[in-house]
Amino acid sequence: MSLPKPVMRGLLAKRLRFHLPIAFTLSIVAALMFKYSVTEPRKKAYADFYKQYDSVKEYNRMREAGIFESVRPSGE
Amino acid sequence: MLRLTAGRAGSLLARRATAAVTTSGARMSSHGQEVTETVDMSKPMYWDRLDTPLPDRPFKEDLTAADKSLKQKEKGPWGQLTKEEKIALYRLMFCQTYTEMKQPSSEWKTVLGGIFIFLGLTGLVVWWQALYVYPPAPRTFDHEWQAKQLKRMLDMKINPIEGFAAKWDYEKGQWK
Numbered sequence: 193m194s195l196p197k198p199v200m201r202g203l204l205a206k207r208l209r210f211h212l213p214i215a216f217t218l219s220i221v222a223a224l225m226f227k228y229s230v231t232e233p234r235k236k237a238y239a240d241f242y243k244q245y246d247s248v249k250e251y252n253r254m255r256e257a258g259i260f261e262s263v264r265p266s267g268e
Numbered sequence: 269m270l271r272l273t274a275g276r277a278g279s280l281l282a283r284r285a286t287a288a289v290t291t292s293g294a295r296m297s298s299h300g301q302e303v304t305e306t307v308d309m310s311k312p313m314y315w316d317r318l319d320t321p322l323p324d325r326p327f328k329e330d331l332t333a334a335d336k337s338l339k340q341k342e343k344g345p346w347g348q349l350t351k352e353e354k355i356a357l358y359r360l361m362f363c364q365t366y367t368e369m370k371q372p373s374s375e376w377k378t379v380l381g382g383i384f385i386f387l388g389l390t391g392l393v394v395w396w397q398a399l400y401v402y403p404p405a406p407r408t409f410d411h412e413w414q415a416k417q418l419k420r421m422l423d424m425k426i427n428p429i430e431g432f433a434a435k436w437d438y439e440k441g442q443w444k
Contacts (some may be wrong), residue, residue: 238429
């Protein structure tokens with residue numbers, strides 16, 4: 193009935209040695225995935241939109257549609 | 269004589285209270301054993317629980333002469349106890365075995381049924397409310413108004429890059 197003495201110390205250190213590298217890698221991977229699947233496409237979408245954007249033309253279109261209260265469509 | 273003093277009124281009330289108690293006492297005795305058993309929680313209690321295996325007291329405390337002789341035999345070497353004696357000793361100490369405690373019951377059917385009944389009743393109440401309690405909806409809920417609102421949002425180009433107006437095809441006049 194003489195069992196070997198169980199490990200009493202260093203249990204947290206042992207767990208951290210195993211889990212910390214995994215945790216850090218997974219976090220970095222998650223961040224990279226978010227960057228390249230969300231933020232880069234979003235930046236590109238905004239850049240493309242504003243490359244072809246004519247603000248005066250848009251303003252006139254909106255004015256004719258009658259959404260402004262300060263300036264009515266040119267017909268009235 | 270015409271005005272009751274506080275003391276006299278108090279004694280009258282007391283007499284009325286005792287009269288009520290005695291009549292209810294008479295009523296109780298005519299009913300028989302309808303009074304629920306009270307547990308004295310200041311003494312060690314017995315329980316059958318999966319998570320707390322050893323109760324504070326044995327199950328059977330008032331032992332018959334046979335039980336007492338069995339308990340005496342238990343004080344000796346246990347190898348001399350027969351299988352039935354060991355089981356009898358277990359049943360003296362505990363009411364239910366773990367297997368008996370773990371037996372599934374049909375309680376979940378009652379619970380689920382009760383839940384659905386009350387959900388149904390609540391549904392009826394809500395329906396009645398919608399019919400008789402709610403005021404008329406605001407004009408912004410009309411289909412016409414909502415269509416005009418949608419057109420205005422598209423004219424304003426709400427979120428034209430990734431959101432609302434980005435999904436509308438302005439040349440064809442339809443959703444992408």
